[in-house]
Amino acid sequence: MSTLPSSLLCALIDALGTDGVYTGDAIAPRHHTDWSGTEPRRPLALLRPSHTAQVAQALRLCHVHGVPVVPQGGMTGLAGGAVPTFGAVALSLERMNAIESLDATAGTLVCQAGATLQAVQEAAKAAGCVFGVDLGARGSCQIGGNLATNAGGNGVVQFGMMREQALGLEVVLADGTVLDMMRPMLKNNTGYDLKHWFIGSEGTLGVITRALLQLHPEPRARATVLAALADYASAMTLLTRLKACFPGTLAAFELMWEDFQRFAFDATGTPSPFTQSHPFTVLAEVSGSDNETVQDALQHVLEVAMEDGLVLDAALAQSEAQAAALWRIREATAEIPSRMQSINFDISLPLQAMGDFAERCVQRLSERWPSQRSVRFGHLGDGNLHLSTDARSLGGLPFKEAEREVEALVYGLVAQANGSVSAEHGIGLHKKPYLGVSRSPAELAAMRAIKHALDPLDLLNPGKVFDPA
Structure with missing residues (x-):
C-alpha cells in the first residue's frame, strides 16, 4: 500500500x-x-x-x-x-502534551503522553517535588515514549525505571478500546495489573495516552563528587560503601572508563579536575536534608576511601555550578553522534561481570581491528554498560557491514555472560535479530500470545520487537 x-x-x-x-x-x-x-x-x-x-x-x-x-x-x-x-x-x-494535575501532598502527577520529560520535571520541581527519571534527551523525549520503552537514565539507582514511576495509565488498544487504568492506589490487588503489559511494550500492544506518575519530595541538598579509581573492583567497593553510608539517598553512580574520559574532555572542552589521567572515574551524587551535613558526610567517606587507597583523587563540588561542570563530563554522551560514526550498545550485566566484560569487548575488537576506537561508560548502580565504537576506525568497512560484524561480536559476548542486549533503549527494529540472546523460546512464545490477544491483526507497530508466529 x-x-x-x-x-x-x-x-x-x-x-x-x-x-x-x-x-x-x-x-x-x-x-x-x-x-x-x-x-x-x-x-x-x-x-x-x-x-x-x-x-x-x-x-x-x-x-x-x-x-x-x-x-x-x-x-x-x-x-x-x-x-x-x-x-x-x-x-x-x-x-497531547498537557500536565493535567499535580498533587504534592499525595506525590502524584497526571499528564498526557505527549508531555516532555523536562516539562514533567519542571512541574514537579515547581511543587517542591522531583520526578524519579532523568536522561539526556529530557527536552525532547515524551512520557509516553519513556513508558513504552521503560526508560531508565541516571536516577535508577535511587528511584528505579519508568515502570516504578507509573501508578496508572490510560491506553487505547488497536481496535479503539480505551483502557482506563488511572487508579492512584499503591495497593490494588484485583487481578492482573494490566498497565505493566504496556510499559516496555514499545507501542506493540496499545497506545499510551495518559499517565498517573509518582513524585518524590525534592531533596533539600545534594553533594556531587568525581572520584578517580585504579580499577573496576575499586568502583564496586566504593558503590557498596556509598550505599551503606547513604541508604536510599545515593542518587547517581556513573562509571567512566579512561577512553570515555578522554573523549568527554575533548568533546566538551571541560578541563579535567585531576593532574593526571586515571583508568576509571565515578561521578557520584547523594541527596540529603542539609547541605553542610550531606557535604561533610560525603567528604568523610572520601577521606577514608583515600586513606585506604580505594580512591586515588577526588573533586567534590562546592557549588551548583561546579556540580553542573562535573555532570557535563558525563553528559558528553550527547556529542557521540556528531563526533563518531557510532555503533552503540546498551547492555546490562550482572555487576560482578561488567568489568571483565568491558575489557573483553575492547580486547576482542582490537584483535579484529587494531585501529578500533571505542568508549565505555555506564550506570554502575544498576548494571548498565554503554559501549560506542567508531565505525570509521574499523579499516574502511562500509557502515552497515561494520555494524553487523561488531554487533555479532559484542552480542555473542553478551550471550556468554547471560546479560541483556537492551538495558533501557528497547528492541525496536535494530535489536530484533538479537532478542533471542536474552529471551528463551518459551518467553518469546508468551510474548506472541499476548500480542495476538490484544492485537490479532498485527496493526500496532508491526515488525517491531519480534515477528508474530
Missing part, C-alpha cells in the same frame, strides 16, 4: 480535523526516523490527535481498514522503534 484509501483519509480528517492529519510533503522529516539512524521512511499519513477520544477514533478507523499504525513520541529512540513501517500511518502524541 503506497497511499491511504480515500475513504479512510476522509474519515480520519473528519475525526481529527485538517490540522490533525498530514500527508505527503506536509509530514516533517523528523517523523520519518528516530535517533537510531534507521533508514528514513515517510508514513502514508501523520495523525496528530489532540485528546484520547481522537486516538480511539483514529485506531478504530485504521483497524476497520486494516492499516497499520506506528505510535510516535519525541523520536529520540535509539532502536528504531518509532520508525514508520511500509504501508503504515504514524500517530504522533505531540499535541
Whole structure:
C-alpha cells in the first residue's frame, strides 16, 4: 500500500480535523526516523490527535481498514522503534502534551503522553517535588515514549525505571478500546495489573495516552563528587560503601572508563579536575536534608576511601555550578553522534561481570581491528554498560557491514555472560535479530500470545520487537 484509501483519509480528517492529519510533503522529516539512524521512511499519513477520544477514533478507523499504525513520541529512540513501517500511518502524541494535575501532598502527577520529560520535571520541581527519571534527551523525549520503552537514565539507582514511576495509565488498544487504568492506589490487588503489559511494550500492544506518575519530595541538598579509581573492583567497593553510608539517598553512580574520559574532555572542552589521567572515574551524587551535613558526610567517606587507597583523587563540588561542570563530563554522551560514526550498545550485566566484560569487548575488537576506537561508560548502580565504537576506525568497512560484524561480536559476548542486549533503549527494529540472546523460546512464545490477544491483526507497530508466529 503506497497511499491511504480515500475513504479512510476522509474519515480520519473528519475525526481529527485538517490540522490533525498530514500527508505527503506536509509530514516533517523528523517523523520519518528516530535517533537510531534507521533508514528514513515517510508514513502514508501523520495523525496528530489532540485528546484520547481522537486516538480511539483514529485506531478504530485504521483497524476497520486494516492499516497499520506506528505510535510516535519525541523520536529520540535509539532502536528504531518509532520508525514508520511500509504501508503504515504514524500517530504522533505531540499535541497531547498537557500536565493535567499535580498533587504534592499525595506525590502524584497526571499528564498526557505527549508531555516532555523536562516539562514533567519542571512541574514537579515547581511543587517542591522531583520526578524519579532523568536522561539526556529530557527536552525532547515524551512520557509516553519513556513508558513504552521503560526508560531508565541516571536516577535508577535511587528511584528505579519508568515502570516504578507509573501508578496508572490510560491506553487505547488497536481496535479503539480505551483502557482506563488511572487508579492512584499503591495497593490494588484485583487481578492482573494490566498497565505493566504496556510499559516496555514499545507501542506493540496499545497506545499510551495518559499517565498517573509518582513524585518524590525534592531533596533539600545534594553533594556531587568525581572520584578517580585504579580499577573496576575499586568502583564496586566504593558503590557498596556509598550505599551503606547513604541508604536510599545515593542518587547517581556513573562509571567512566579512561577512553570515555578522554573523549568527554575533548568533546566538551571541560578541563579535567585531576593532574593526571586515571583508568576509571565515578561521578557520584547523594541527596540529603542539609547541605553542610550531606557535604561533610560525603567528604568523610572520601577521606577514608583515600586513606585506604580505594580512591586515588577526588573533586567534590562546592557549588551548583561546579556540580553542573562535573555532570557535563558525563553528559558528553550527547556529542557521540556528531563526533563518531557510532555503533552503540546498551547492555546490562550482572555487576560482578561488567568489568571483565568491558575489557573483553575492547580486547576482542582490537584483535579484529587494531585501529578500533571505542568508549565505555555506564550506570554502575544498576548494571548498565554503554559501549560506542567508531565505525570509521574499523579499516574502511562500509557502515552497515561494520555494524553487523561488531554487533555479532559484542552480542555473542553478551550471550556468554547471560546479560541483556537492551538495558533501557528497547528492541525496536535494530535489536530484533538479537532478542533471542536474552529471551528463551518459551518467553518469546508468551510474548506472541499476548500480542495476538490484544492485537490479532498485527496493526500496532508491526515488525517491531519480534515477528508474530
